[in-house]
Amino acid sequence: MIATLLKRDLGRFLPGTTSGGTLLPLLFFLAVAMLYPFAVGPNATLLAATGGGVIWVAALLAAILPLDRLLASDVHEGFFDQWALRGISEEVVVAVRLLAHWLSFGPFIMLAAIPASALVGIDGETLRIVELGLLAGTPGLAAIGIIIAAITVGLRSGGAALSGLLVIPLAVPLLIFGAGALSTGGDGGLALTAAISLLLVALAPFAGGAAIRAAREG
């Protein structure tokens, strides 16, 4: 059952799949990295000092892009009702959806961070910390995205803009510790990022499931 759900989700969200999944978040991420040096000028020290942080912000924004497609259509088209009647709980569906959402942007952002690091001119050691930070932090970003998508599921219009706004304060701890590990160079920041991520990933199915059930009653 979980495999069937995951297969459908991946078919819808993986970049380049026929049905709706797009490369947009990935291209958006690369575009930010590409444009940033033009905006701040060719100052190599400045670029190297700030590049890691820019990659983090770009990753966060890229994770927000697919939010409005994550859950709303399945709620409005009756999928969640049909699952509920078959005894498949919202929590299971949301947990599978979280995995599919992360798989469809996390690994790709980590890959794209390699060319992006060249564009903003950061060195190998910084790239290593950025990659580890993204590995620790992107599951948390995906979990925040799922929670917000579930909470805004009842909003017929303007949901996308609102969810973008709601993600920002929730993502601040991840950014502080994830990007902060760059300046301190320590593993402490990475460990805290991973801890926050784990907490969010553990919470997301329950928060998301409850939000979807609440929307059904409305």
Add this chain to the structure above:
Amino acid sequence: MEACRLAASDIACRRGDRLLFARLSLSLEGGEALQVAGANGIGKSSLIRILAGLLRPFEGKVEREGMIGLLDERPALDNDQPLGKALSFWTKLDGHEAPMGRLGLAALQDVPVRYLSTGQRKRAALARLISQQAPIWLLDEPLNGLDVDAVKLCEELVGEHCAAGGIAVIASHQPFTLKAMQTLSLAEHAL
């Protein structure tokens, strides 16, 4: 088919600050069918959702034995997938094949769901319902968008379902022909 039962006692339904109906009781055993009749907006769909357990009744309680199959205006099929693939998602979950030929869907397997007409979508949703093999069918306006032949087929399918020991509740403002069907007029319970 496994034994099934559907009973509601003294349920009331509130949407927003409007009480749609109250003191409604019904009890159905395997093999029985019930048509819920009433004008638009009287609460037929809400009653179906309450019976399905998707909406909490404002008062009263619903008891069900057996899995619920729901057919409403949303087919729950992926719009951008070909019909065959969209249906196979559900047949894989339910573990039974859908009777494509009988519903006239065999030739539409490769057509994306978004290109299907209203009636074709309804027939696809019927295929999903049948392959679920749930003993209790809750049908919300099952005849909407169906042509004369498809209406007859739908009535036949519901008849076979009941003959096999299943329960069917049909909410419809259109006449639904079925042998030995009870009728519940929501207007009598409206406030």
